[in-house]
Amino acid sequence: MQIIQDPTVISTYINKFPINNIFDFDILPYIHLVQFNMGEFIMNEGSTPEQLYYLIDGKAKLYLTHKNGKVSIINFIESPCFIGEMELIRSQTESNSVQVLTICNCFAISVINCRDKLLNDIKFLKYLCVFLGKKAITNTNNYTKNQSYPLENRLAAFILLTSNKLLYTEKHTEASEFLGVSYRHLLYVLADFCKRGILHKEDCGYRIMDLNSLNKLVKKMNI
16 A cells, blocks of 8 residues: 655545545545555455545455355445445444455545544435445346346456456456356356457456457446
8 A cells, every 4th residue: 555645646636536525524634545556455354444445546346255265255346435434334343355456546534533523424424325325226236137147248247347457367266156157157158258259368367359349248238
């Protein structure tokens, strides 16, 4: 994680994402701008967050590790959104892992220094209620799509969501569980994508060769 201290960059982000408008008090003294590189963790599993993050650009994935060592992807996080809001309101006390997929820039709000202000700010809490409601609706819609469309369409969406600079590198075990299919079925469709020239298998993952075809497959789920 890198703390960005350039006043011009900070001013640009605050103008583009006027976070102060979400609160009834001046939040700016309690925040700083931070950047996470690909592979870094915004939150570590089992930790008690000291920051409430507002993701202003980038993508990350939320997952948990079971006692038997198995890893399950819970969801994907895209800007703009809060990270750590469930811990703030004590819906859960320990965080799940949040790992960066692309470079992420966030406003980091020091919860330790303004928790009471946050939890008593009606304007912020109303915003948070709407945010959580929209997130629940999105999760429901994603679950419905997972049950209603062929794997090739859902896998295309998954690849576009998780890829970075046209390179897809997610683990097959985690992808197959998230998509609700067998490991074998996932490999079959990936091989088919390669055969059709949509993907090219490399040592570190799969290179997207035909972005247009992937977008067409995803579009069929959004009619």
